[in-house]
Amino acid sequence: CENSDPYKLCAALRNLDYEVMQKISKIILFDDVHTVNAWKILEYSVKIPVEHIMTERVKQNKSLVDIQLTARACQEHYQNQVDSFVIVSSDSDYWGLISSLSDARFLVMIEREKCGPDMKAALADSGIFYCYLDDFYSGNAEDIKLNALFQEMYRWIDDSIKLNVNEMLDAALRNTRLEMSAAERKQFYEKHIRNMSLVIDDDGNVSIELKRK
Structure with missing residues (x-):
């Protein structure tokens, strides 16, 4: 969650064809205590099961999200026989995971301004497809933002007024x-x-x- 945009991901998922959406069995969010609450929009904006994992920090200046994601991906692959993953992140730290699970298929969704040329080159040289989240961020983005804003206000009202x-x-x-x-x-x-x-x-x-x- 710390290296991606919730609104862009939500827009991307909502723009997918129904047949493609059916192939996604679960969305797993690896979150950090320092990220925003906006990721909750996925739970009521897309009809895909969402598992939201909050990662605590041992050292306050070091996030453990990348380690959690890597460990869970390996578990899903070897224990649950998941053979295809979509990683939504512009962070090059996940290249170690991608290169290690050579018999798994990966698609990486990145943001243009956040992903450097070295990571793009490594993906391309290895034949791993990547696409830009920005390309899906079109007309319905404002509706997603407004929906998130209203949901957060309703949550605040429910928590504050009884x-x-x-x-x-x-x-x-x-x-x-x-x-x-x-x-x-x-x-x-x-x-x-x-x-x-x-x-x-x-x-x-x-x-x-x-x-x-």
């Missing part, structure tokens, strides 16, 4: 020592609570207004 209006009304009646019949409660709820609104001030602070009349 309000149950039925519990609120119960507490208000209890604290004021007032009683309502079931019919009166329903009428009050429909008139004053269901139509509550949000008020946002100039600093972005939010308050809730109940309908008083």
Whole structure:
């Protein structure tokens, strides 16, 4: 995750033909605590199982993502007989993995500005196909970004605000020592609570207004 762009990968996957998508059995994300949350968009943007592995750091200045990816790829190849891999990274560190699993097939998806000529030459000389993620990053990219933005805002709201209006009304009646019949409660709820609104001030602070009349 630290050497690739989530929006470009999502756009690339969504632009693939259905038959090609069916050949992808799983997406495994090797993530680091210092990368962004945007990778969550894959889980609700593509219909492919996503396994998200968070890698802890032993030394704070050294990521272990490349080691985790290499170890898992070897496990999938030798234990689960996976014979084809798509590596989405512009990092040359994975050349050791690619050159070691000589009986596996690889496709490497890179970004133009992040992958140097030496890595491209090594791939080409070994007959390993590579393509640019940038080529898939077309018109639907903005929709992907907006979707990710809304999902993150919904997540923030869910984590920050816990309000149950039925519990609120119960507490208000209890604290004021007032009683309502079931019919009166329903009428009050429909008139004053269901139509509550949000008020946002100039600093972005939010308050809730109940309908008083």
